[in-house]
Amino acid sequence: MTLFGYRLPAMSSLILWALVWEIIGRLDLTFFVPPLSEVLVTLTSVIGTAPFLKALSETAQAFGAGVAASVLIGIPVGILMGKNRLIDELLLPWVNMFLSAPLTALVPVLMVLFGFGMKSIIITTTLFAIWIIILNARAGVLQINRSLVEMARSYGANPFQAFYKIYFWAALPEILGGVRIGVIRAVKGVIIGQLLISIVGFGALFELYANNFLMAHFWAVLIVLFALAFSVSEILAYLERRVSYYAASR
Amino acid sequence: MVMPQIKEAVNVPDMPQSDNAVVARGISKTYGEVEALRDLSLEFPRGQLTSLLGPSGCGKTTLLKIIAGLLKPNSGEIEVNGKPVKGPGPDRAFVFQDFALMPWANVLRNVAFGLELRGVATSEREAIAEKYIAEVGLAGFEKSYPHQLSGGMRQRVGLARALSVDADVLLMDEPFSAVDEQTRRKFQEDLLNLVQHENKTFIFVTHSIEEAVYVSDQIAILLPRPSRVSEIIRPTDLRHKNVDNIRRDPEYLDIVDSIWASLRSYVE
Numbered sequence: 001m002t003l004f005g006y007r008l009p010a011m012s013s014l015i016l017w018a019l020v021w022e023i024i025g026r027l028d029l030t031f032f033v034p035p036l037s038e039v040l041v042t043l044t045s046v047i048g049t050a051p052f053l054k055a056l057s058e059t060a061q062a063f064g065a066g067v068a069a070s071v072l073i074g075i076p077v078g079i080l081m082g083k084n085r086l087i088d089e090l091l092l093p094w095v096n097m098f099l100s101a102p103l104t105a106l107v108p109v110l111m112v113l114f115g116f117g118m119k120s121i122i123i124t125t126t127l128f129a130i131w132i133i134i135l136n137a138r139a140g141v142l143q144i145n146r147s148l149v150e151m152a153r154s155y156g157a158n159p160f161q162a163f164y165k166i167y168f169w170a171a172l173p174e175i176l177g178g179v180r181i182g183v184i185r186a187v188k189g190v191i192i193g194q195l196l197i198s199i200v201g202f203g204a205l206f207e208l209y210a211n212n213f214l215m216a217h218f219w220a221v222l223i224v225l226f227a228l229a230f231s232v233s234e235i236l237a238y239l240e241r242r243v244s245y246y247a248a249s250r
Numbered sequence: 251m252v253m254p255q256i257k258e259a260v261n262v263p264d265m266p267q268s269d270n271a272v273v274a275r276g277i278s279k280t281y282g283e284v285e286a287l288r289d290l291s292l293e294f295p296r297g298q299l300t301s302l303l304g305p306s307g308c309g310k311t312t313l314l315k316i317i318a319g320l321l322k323p324n325s326g327e328i329e330v331n332g333k334p335v336k337g338p339g340p341d342r343a344f345v346f347q348d349f350a351l352m353p354w355a356n357v358l359r360n361v362a363f364g365l366e367l368r369g370v371a372t373s374e375r376e377a378i379a380e381k382y383i384a385e386v387g388l389a390g391f392e393k394s395y396p397h398q399l400s401g402g403m404r405q406r407v408g409l410a411r412a413l414s415v416d417a418d419v420l421l422m423d424e425p426f427s428a429v430d431e432q433t434r435r436k437f438q439e440d441l442l443n444l445v446q447h448e449n450k451t452f453i454f455v456t457h458s459i460e461e462a463v464y465v466s467d468q469i470a471i472l473l474p475r476p477s478r479v480s481e482i483i484r485p486t487d488l489r490h491k492n493v494d495n496i497r498r499d500p501e502y503l504d505i506v507d508s509i510w511a512s513l514r515s516y517v518e
Contacts, residue, residue, distance in 0.1 A: 151350035154318050154338045155364040155415065165367075169354045243354070 034216045043220035051205060052221070058201035062118055063190045066125025070182055074130040075175055078137025079167050088138070099131040103189070107196045118200065121193035128189025129182035136178025140171025172243050180236035187229040271296040271419055271451035272317060276326035279312055286312045288476035289326070294419075298467035299445045299452035303459065303509070305516050309477035310455045311423055317453060318344050318421050330419060340368070343412035345422040349404040351396040357383060357407050358392040364415035375414075382410040386440075402433035419451045426461070434461075441465050442493055459509045463488070463502055471509060473516055481512060 002008065018036055025035030046052050081088040081095075107124055114120040144167065152166045168175070194203025202221060209218040272294035279287040286309040294300045302310040315321040317328050319338040328335040330342060343364065351360050358379055359366070365375035383392055386406040396404055405425055412420055426434045442465055445452055456462050462469050463485055473480040485505050488496055496502050 145348070145350070147346045147348050147350040148352065150315075150320050151344065151346060152367070154320055154342070154344040155367050155411075156338060156340060157367050161367055166352070169352065172354070 031213065032215055034219065038216050039219040039223065042216040043223060046217055046220050047224070051208075055201045055205045055221075058118070059190055059194065062121040062125055062193070062201065063186060065118075065122045066190060067129060067183055067186050069122070069126045070129035070133050070186065071179060073126075074133030074178075074182070075137045075168070078134040078175070078178070079141050079163065079171065081134065082138040082141025082144075082171070083163075083167065091134075092138075095131050095134050098127070099135065103127050104192055104196070107193060111197060116197055116199060120197055121190060121200065124193035125186045125189040128192075129186035132185060133175075133178040133182040136181070137171055137175045140174030140178075141167055143174075144170045173240065176236065176240040176243060180233060180240060183236060184229065184233050187225075187232070191225065269296050270294055271331060272453065273329045274313070274317065274326070275329070277313065277316060277323045277328070278325045279309070279316065279321065279323050285476035287316075287323070288478055290472075290478055291326075292470055292479055292482075294451055294453055295468065296451050297445075297449055299441070299454055299465055300468045300470060301454045301456055301462040301466040302470050302472060303456055303462040304472035304477070305474055305513060306457060308472045308474035308516075310457075310472050313472075313477070314421050314423050314453060314455050317419075318342055320344075340415065341417055342419045342421055343415050343417035345405075345408050345412045345420065345425045347424040347427055349396070349401075349408045349428070351404055351407055353396050356393050356395055357388060357399075360396065360407050361410045361414055364411055368415075378414050379410070382414045383407075385413070386410045400433075402429040402437070405429055405437070413448070417450070419453065422452065422454045424455050424457065427457070438465050439493060459506050459513070460497075463505050463509070464496060469509070471512065473513075483509065 021033070021036040025033050025038065077091070081091055103124070106127065107120070110120045110123055110127075114123060148166060148170055149162065152162045157165065191202060194201040195206060197203060202225065205221055206218065209215075209221070270293045274290060274292045274294075277287050277290045278285075290309075290313065292300075292313075302313060304310050312321060316323050317330075317335070319328075319335050319342070330339070352363065355363070358376060361383055362370075362375040362379035365378060370378075380389075380392065383389060386409050388403060388406050388410065391399065391403065396407065399407070405428070408425070412422075426437045429437065438461060441452075441454075444450075445465075445467075454462075454465065466485065467489060469483040469485070470479050471481040471483065472478070483505060485501070488499065488502055488505075491499060
């Protein structure tokens with residue numbers, strides 16, 4: 001975008017919004033919004049502390065485990081649903097139901113079933129991420145060029161070879177699209193899980209800051225989380241663009 | 251069952267009786283209510299090129315896919331080298347109308363894919379693939395991806411893939427219909443060379459009368475709904491003539507005309 005003949009760098013609108021935040025904070029309208037500069041100072045002081053690093057590593061573990069489970073289960077299940085009519089009929093209603101279900105309401109049930117620890121958070125993360133991954137892998141398989149499948153069969157591919165040499169790669173652009181959305185949902189899942197269970201990770205941290213009215217700390221951690229989620233999504237979007245060159249020519 | 255009339259376009263009395271690489275016996279195939287093939291029988295002589303020619307919807311691709319083992323007939327059986335076909339096998343290789351190349355793999359891997367599926371070691375299969383890539387005139391493009399190639403070049407990749415598995419029978423499903431006219435003519439010439447020099451049996455589906463007469467040792471004319479072989483034509487004499495002159499040979503023109511005469515009533 002250009003303004004008065006000057007070319008503005010990307011995301012320069014963020015500067016404007018940062019200014020608005022700073023001004024509102026300085027006006028002292030509410031204790032809830034401290035000035036951005038104060039938040040940033042707090043951010044640098046918080047980021048190296050033991051509780052923060054502990055929260056970060058716990059969150060990363062739960063997030064990583066949840067995403068890994070969603071990908072490792074979700075992609076094969078989605079491909080199978082795309083290939084096999086019977087499996088599709090059996091599972092599709094459930095996948096669609098869980099995709100749109102308010103999963104937050106399930107978290108208390110999970111807590112009862114799996115305890116107040118990491119296990120419940122990992123399962124919550126998986127439940128948030130897996131359905132869209134399944135649906136996208138399924139959609140990817142459904143649009144595969146039939147003659148590519150016939151090619152594999154006619155040159156003697158067994159079902160397993162067809163699965164990992166043809167179906168997976170042919171559906172990869174859709175699969176990666178699903179993984180990207182799934183990962184974004186997993187970020188929500190891991191934070192919501194931690195907030196509701198609230199004795200581990202950032203959930204515990206948020207609870208601590210909010211109860212003690214440490215708003216600058218609260219915002220600082222929130223900014224870190226937003227930045228992390230955004231980076232993860234951008235990295236996946238980059239990967240997706242790298243394989244999309246062949247999406248059109250299947 | 252109506253026996254197809256066999257019409258020798260030219261009589262060559264002392265032509266050696268070649269054995270058949272592929273035999274179709276009483277093949278019937280229905281898709282739901284639609285009868286695609288009815289009691290179709292046909293023999294494919296070894297080392298020759300047989301065209302399946304007919305208007306669209308006459309089931310010629312269906313027959314080819316049944317021979318490939320990709321489709322199961324409702325009744326009847328296919329024999330390849332005397333053994334009944336149960337499914338796809340290493341004795342047959344397929345060339346697809348839309349090339350069916352893996353867009354995520356380069357030319358080398360695409361050509362070597364048939365060997366890869368058979369578990370041939372990487373260095374060995376790549377050596378074989380390189381040989382056939384050069385043979386179809388694509389040397390230097392080993393590392394290219396399909397989307398970087400023209401339609402004609404992509405079909406050469408498909409052809410190299412079929413050749414590299416060294417099958418006895420090559421099944422070609424309208425292989426030149428998706429390439430431009432000039433490339434198509436070059437392909438037809440190359441195909442004649444291939445039939446002469448590779449000791450393989452070719453089964454070639456086409457809807458172009460000229461193409462069929464130009465390249466075939468035997469043309470099976472299929473008529474639609476339900477499909478059966480209405481006529482078999484062997485332009486035997488043309489095969490001994492100079493490739494460059496075939497298209498203005500009076501015999502070539504006569505055969506093209508007579509095929510058109512028998513097909514025209516089936517074209518809507």
